[in-house]
Amino acid sequence: MTTQRVLITGGASGLGRALAEAWLARGARVLITDINDERGAETVFALKGRGEIHYQRANTCVAEDWVRLLEWVEENFNGLDVLVNNAGVAAAGRIDRVSMDDWDWIIDINLKGVVQGCRTFTPLFKKQGDGQIINIASLAAVACAPAMSSYNVTKAGVVALSETLRHELAPYGIRVSVVCPSFFQTNLADTMRTPEEGMDSTVRKLLAGGKIDADEVARRILKGAGKNRLMILPHSEGKMLWWMKRYLPPVFNYALGDAGRKLKRKLERNS
Numbered sequence: 001m002t003t004q005r006v007l008i009t010g011g012a013s014g015l016g017r018a019l020a021e022a023w024l025a026r027g028a029r030v031l032i033t034d035i036n037d038e039r040g041a042e043t044v045f046a047l048k049g050r051g052e053i054h055y056q057r058a059n060t061c062v063a064e065d066w067v068r069l070l071e072w073v074e075e076n077f078n079g080l081d082v083l084v085n086n087a088g089v090a091a092a093g094r095i096d097r098v099s100m101d102d103w104d105w106i107i108d109i110n111l112k113g114v115v116q117g118c119r120t121f122t123p124l125f126k127k128q129g130d131g132q133i134i135n136i137a138s139l140a141a142v143a144c145a146p147a148m149s150s151y152n153v154t155k156a157g158v159v160a161l162s163e164t165l166r167h168e169l170a171p172y173g174i175r176v177s178v179v180c181p182s183f184f185q186t187n188l189a190d191t192m193r194t195p196e197e198g199m200d201s202t203v204r205k206l207l208a209g210g211k212i213d214a215d216e217v218a219r220r221i222l223k224g225a226g227k228n229r230l231m232i233l234p235h236s237e238g239k240m241l242w243w244m245k246r247y248l249p250p251v252f253n254y255a256l257g258d259a260g261r262k263l264k265r266k267l268e269r270n271s
């Protein structure tokens, strides 16, 4: 097997870091990028004994940073095999509470950041006649829970983008997958924006209660991507919800409606 060259955005923490470890264990050459330089340096220090790992500061919302990353991989890796658009943030709140500034913030990072990654590297992948794009969405794209509209919309957008590119880019030898994980413990809550009282601790509990950890999520992503799956659902509850949405829509919609009623009572108690 040839050595893979892998770029992972948001690779200084959580899932991105776990993916870096998983690829290093397979002998890949890995470039992680992030906006958190301190965590980037820590991650490189912690993982450098496992193989070739590099860090570059790059904000996925900034076009010039993407141009710099393309130049970096051409100079240092002489190409790229896998682009993982992983960097992301979370937001929660009712539609009449979340500000338009917060909508812009999350769309810029979670959706347009992924679009910029795909736009930047597609010409290189076309030139190579080979490449793989793995976009990290969320189970939120499948099961759109109440009071999460901005996050749900960005992740559903990433699924639509990935489905489109899957069929657009396959004739050029480019494989595209999208990952929809349920909750798992990371630092995602630290950057979360919400105007809702009590939402921060609810999300922290959901992350802490994840049934599998980031390392296991990463292992399942590599397995699914290795099989060139379009939709990768690392959690068993994610697979079940996806199945229910397609084959038992009344049950699926009842469950989400029930969640909406419970949330209304809870938020009213908190305010």
Ligand SMILES: NC(=O)c1ccc[n+]([C@@H]2O[C@H](COP(=O)([O-])OP(=O)(O)OC[C@H]3O[C@@H](n4cnc5c(N)ncnc54)[C@H](O)[C@@H]3O)[C@@H](O)[C@H]2O)c1
Pocket: 009, 010, 011, 012, 013, 014, 015, 016, 033, 034, 035, 036, 039, 058, 059, 060, 061, 086, 087, 088, 089, 090, 109, 113, 136, 137, 138, 139, 180, 181, 182, 183, 184, 185, 186, 187, 188, 189, 191, 207
């Ligand atoms: N943790 C979960 O339960 C969960 C569930 C479903 C999907 N996800 C998705 O997994 C991905 C990784 O998140 P995580 O849970 O590991 O969180 P995390 O906060 O631990 O890691 C995200 C990383 O992205 C970086 N980042 C944020 N904005 C950036 C930007 N504009 N440019 C570059 N880097 C940026 C952060 O600095 C951080 O290091 C996200 O897309 C998230 O939406 C997470």
